[in-house]
Amino acid sequence: MQTPCIHVCSLEPATGFCAGCGRTLQEIGSWMSYSDTERRRIMALLPARLAGAATPSNRMKTSLAGGPERPL
Numbered sequence: 358m359q360t361p362c363i364h365v366c367s368l369e370p371a372t373g374f375c376a377g378c379g380r381t382l383q384e385i386g387s388w389m390s391y392s393d394t395e396r397r398r399i400m401a402l403l404p405a406r407l408a409g410a411a412t413p414s415n416r417m418k419t420s421l422a423g424g425p426e427r428p429l
Contacts, residue, residue, distance in 0.1 A: 361380065384399055
């Protein structure tokens with residue numbers, strides 16, 4: 358089973374996405390129960406999610422507004 362996890366598990370408070378893989382907490386928790394089609398659909402969304410979370414303005418807002426990141 359393919360997974361986008363890269364073992365950098367930290368939710369971005371501003372987006373609700375994992376900083377490592379780009380999934381939501383619900384997607385991470387339900388990953389094993391999703392069909393291959395559903396996992397592929399979610400994985401297709403991840404590059405855009407991660408690109409949006411990596412912009413300097415979003416990083417600054419997250420670090421100022423959310424405090425320290427918490428591991429999953």
